[in-house]
Amino acid sequence: MRICKLVATVAFSILAGNAFASDGAGCKTARLADGNWTDNIAQNGLAAVLLKPLGYDTHLEVLSAPLIFASLKNKDVDVFLNSWSPSVDSLVKPYLDDGSVVQLTVNMTGAKWTLAVPDYVWEGGLRNFSDIAKYRDRLDRKIYGIESGSDGNQIILDMIAGDAFGLKDFELVESSEQAMLTEIQRKVRGKDWAVFMGWAPHPMNNRLAMRYLEGGDDWFGPDQGGATVWTAARSGFAQECPNLGRFFTSLKFSVELENTMMGYILEDGMDGPAAAVKYIGLHPELLEGWLEGVTTLDGAEGLPAVRKGLGID
Known part of the structure; x- marks a missing residue:
């Protein structure tokens, strides 16, 4: 219940306030924690591929799980897409309790x-x-x-x-x-x-x-x-960079998506971005949900920019 309330509160505040604001230049680079697990590599690859035509850069920090949450607290990284509950609950609880890490959204169920x-x-x-x-x-x-x-x-x-x-x-x-x-x-x-x-x-x-x-x-x-996977962010990130906050709140995955992308990585030798491009090419209908209300860095509509950048008609 506590997790649901936190997610709902953060998501509402992002979506309700200044819904179509663009981000400032200080938000140009999204710093993503990377646990170096294949599912996280797939997630980060997908985020990077979508953010590039929106005008954003991504920077990955490869870290162990305990260091990921400490780095969010210290504001050395912005977002972590692979928080598995309940297995990370004991690791992340002190940071949720002191407010230095927040839960943006549940990004996958059925894990x-x-x-x-x-x-x-x-x-x-x-x-x-x-x-x-x-x-x-x-x-x-x-x-x-x-x-x-x-x-x-x-x-x-x-x-x-x-x-x-x-x-x-x-x-x-x-x-x-x-x-x-x-x-x-x-x-x-x-x-x-x-x-x-x-x-x-x-x-x-x-x-x-x-x-x-x-x-x-x-x-x-x-x-x-059985696990729920959620997106963690450093405190203040979604307020400082509301468009990125909206993007990461809308970015949701499925077991089927990750099974397939991880297969591209492990079996076909692709990196995360290449796996993401292949999967999006086969499932372009997902872009609309991921990019609803999301703009480019300079404030233009996000969905057409991403479709153009990825060569999707």
């Missing part, structure tokens, strides 16, 4: 984020968090996470430290997202057992025969880590 296993491991009996320790030897006492500092890794470390589910003798293997997936694919080829961080949206759900574990509600949230 999930929890521990997963290959389907043959599920069929072998490991279906619940409480089953993990039973198979410690087959798992080599390891759980595969992503990069150090991520909120998912911290949850796993907290479980190990607190001996939740009897995991005190387990090790968290930290690596990049891609390195983790490469290792899991190697294990799948050999039918070796593994527990790893899984999430949707992500093309892993199509590439791997995998199942999400039950029983982790107290750690990753209900519905197998």
Whole structure:
């Protein structure tokens, strides 16, 4: 309820006040936090591609999750598009409480984020968090996470430290997202057992025969880590740059969009902007919603400028 009220209040204040104001020159560069996760790369790529024909530049700061929120507080970055609730709730709560970080909008529903296993491991009996320790030897006492500092890794470390589910003798293997997936694919080829961080949206759900574990509600949230993703901004950003505030409030994603764009990045070798251009070319109807009420930096109507800039008739 608290999140909904904050989002509604911020969104209303942006849209109700000075609805078609253009931004000043000090707003020309939007500074985006980048967690270096493929879904965030896709999100930031989409934002950059849309902002360029509007007359804005984007600057990416690659940061770990804890540093992202600290950087928003310190006004070193403006926006972060990949705040997953409830998994980031403990990280971001102090900043929401002191007002240094605000929630602009919920940008995606239907996501999930929890521990997963290959389907043959599920069929072998490991279906619940409480089953993990039973198979410690087959798992080599390891759980595969992503990069150090991520909120998912911290949850796993907290479980190990607190001996939740009897995991005190387990090790968290930290690596990049891609390195983790490469290792899991190697294990799948050999039918070796593994527990790893899984999430949707992500093309892993199509590439791997995998199942999400039950029983982790107290750690990753209900519905197998069901998540809401929201856009975080530094305090004052939407007031200082109302047009950018309106843009980032209107920029919404879907699981299907991110699954597809992430596939372009991971499987086709595209960068975020190239993936965004391809996806927009196939779904130009999305531009109207993303750009409703948004202008160029100098105050012209935004939608025609973006359509022209992207070569969309």
